[in-house]
Amino acid sequence: MNSVTVRNLLVRGMLAGLAAGVLALVVAYFLGEPRVDEAIAFEEAHAHEHGGEELVTRAMQSTGGLSTGVLVYGVAFGGIAALAYCFALGRIGRFGPRASALLLAGAGLVAVYLVPFLKYPANPPAVGDPDTLNQRTALFLLMIVLSVLLAVAAVILGKRLAPRLGNWNATLAAGASFVLAVGLAYAFLPSFSEAPEGFPATLLWQYRLATLAIQVTLWTAYGLVFGLLAERVLAPKPARADEEKAAEGRATPVAH
Amino acid sequence: MAQSAVAQPTVTTPDVPAKLPIGAIAPWAVFLGILMLVLLYFVGAEQGATSLVSGEGVHEWVHDARHLLGFPCH
Numbered sequence: 484m485n486s487v488t489v490r491n492l493l494v495r496g497m498l499a500g501l502a503a504g505v506l507a508l509v510v511a512y513f514l515g516e517p518r519v520d521e522a523i524a525f526e527e528a529h530a531h532e533h534g535g536e537e538l539v540t541r542a543m544q545s546t547g548g549l550s551t552g553v554l555v556y557g558v559a560f561g562g563i564a565a566l567a568y569c570f571a572l573g574r575i576g577r578f579g580p581r582a583s584a585l586l587l588a589g590a591g592l593v594a595v596y597l598v599p600f601l602k603y604p605a606n607p608p609a610v611g612d613p614d615t616l617n618q619r620t621a622l623f624l625l626m627i628v629l630s631v632l633l634a635v636a637a638v639i640l641g642k643r644l645a646p647r648l649g650n651w652n653a654t655l656a657a658g659a660s661f662v663l664a665v666g667l668a669y670a671f672l673p674s675f676s677e678a679p680e681g682f683p684a685t686l687l688w689q690y691r692l693a694t695l696a697i698q699v700t701l702w703t704a705y706g707l708v709f710g711l712l713a714e715r716v717l718a719p720k721p722a723r724a725d726e727e728k729a730a731e732g733r734a735t736p737v738a739h
Numbered sequence: 740m741a742q743s744a745v746a747q748p749t750v751t752t753p754d755v756p757a758k759l760p761i762g763a764i765a766p767w768a769v770f771l772g773i774l775m776l777v778l779l780y781f782v783g784a785e786q787g788a789t790s791l792v793s794g795e796g797v798h799e800w801v802h803d804a805r806h807l808l809g810f811p812c813h
Contacts, residue, residue, distance in 0.1 A: 485763035493767055515807040539799040552782045552804020559775040559782075566768045573758035580756055596809065605809035619811040620788035694809050717756045 491716045493565045499709035500561015504554040507701035511553055515697060516545050518690040522607035525682060529609070553697075561705060564591050568713065575638060576650070580717045581710035588706025594634035596698040599626035602669050605694040610687065612677045619675055629668055637661035783810040 523541070539548060568587050578586060603623045611619070641657030648656060678687060783805060785791060786798035798805075798812075805812045 485759050486766075489759060489763050489767050493771060511804075511807045516803065519803055519806060537799075538795050539802070544799065544803045548800045549803040549807070552801040552808065555778050555782050556804065556808055559778040562771055562775045566764065566772055569759050569764045569767075570761070572756050577755045583756070600809055603809075603811070605806065606811065607806060608812070611811060611813060613813050616811055616813060617788045620784055623809075623811055624784070694807055697807055698809070 488716060489566075489569050492569055492713055493562060495712035495716060496565020496568065496709055497558050497562045499705050499712055500557040500559070500564070501554060502557075502708050503561065503701045503704035504557020506704045507557060507697045508550055508553045510693075510700045511549060511697045512545070514693040515690070516549070518686060518693055519545070519607055521686055522609045522682075522690065525686070526609035529679065529681070557701060557705070560591070560595070560701075561709070564588065564705065565709065567591075568709070572717075575642070580714040584710030584713055585706040588702045588709070590634055590638075591705075592698060592702035594631045595627055596695075596702075598630035598665055599623060600691075600695065600698075602626055602672065603675070604691050606677070607687065607690040610678045610682060611675075615675060615677070618673075622672060626668070626672070630665065633661055633664045633668075636664075783808070787812060 520541075564587060568584060571587055572580075572583055575583065575586070603619065603626055637657040637660060640660060641653045644653035644656055647653075781797060782801050786795055787805075787810075802812065
């Protein structure tokens with residue numbers, strides 16, 4: 484039964500991720516794509532022979548390609564977050580299914596995107612030196628892993644401190660130690676500032692804000708949709724439970 | 740507040756869900772978790788810093804998503 488619950492939550496997590504991905508895609512298309520186009524226009528105006536024929540046209544990149552990437556990202560993080568949700572459920576405090584989902588999504592936004600983003604912000608085309616790509620990729624992924632681990636550690640710390648300090652102060656202490664640890668990581672990891680000369684600061688700012696809007700949309704929608712779906716799995720209303728049982732061809736509800 | 744060792748749902752939190760045993764989560768976490776990470780790898784880093792499939796097709800196809808999702812692209 485428990486394994487079935489995990490599977491049901493996982494499937495719904497991936498579906499919620501897909502739904503959230505669709506919303507994020509809308510934001511990405513309308514807020515992000517115009518900035519990408521502007522950045523490419525800048526790149527081409529200052530081209531150091533970028534030429535060659537295009538493997539994938541811009542029209543495909545900004546529609547089919549963008550959709551593939553954003554939706555796969557949504558489904559993948561939806562699944563991972565659903566697994567994290569299975570672990571978190573009943574272990575992070577007295578939160579119901581929906582509140583747990585929203586809290587988890589908030590933590591996901593902060594740990595997976597916001598914290599790495601503040602150190603290694605998203606760059607539009609034309610910004611970023613190809614020679615440092617390997618290093619930047621490794622550090623970006625390291626920052627995500629580190630930030631997720633620190634967030635998990637902060638939650639565990641908070642739980643440990645709660646009996647002694649009370650929930651409020653334990654949460655504050657755990658949050659403060661997370662900020663402190665992240666600050667240390669920021670201080671010791673190398674930074675990159677690779678905007679080419681003359682690249683419009685406004686464009687860079689708008690571009691980065693757009694990437695943040697995409698992520699806020701993705702995680703918020705995920706938290707709300709998944710919370711709703713998870714609640715139906717975990718606490719089905721009697722009528723609905725009956726319907727499901729009927730659908731399975733069983734007339735009498737079976738206690739679980 | 741609670742009298743017994745068994746988690747007693749109080750009036751304020753009537754619907755705190757039960758914990759799922761780690762043993763029930765672990766198999767899903769291992770197989771599906773890894774599959775999800777592979778998907779993320781293809782969206783985020785394939786044919787960038789590392790390359791499993793030769794060429795530029797994957798990179799070019801997810802190019803815009805990679806930029807807008809915050810991954811270093813080029």
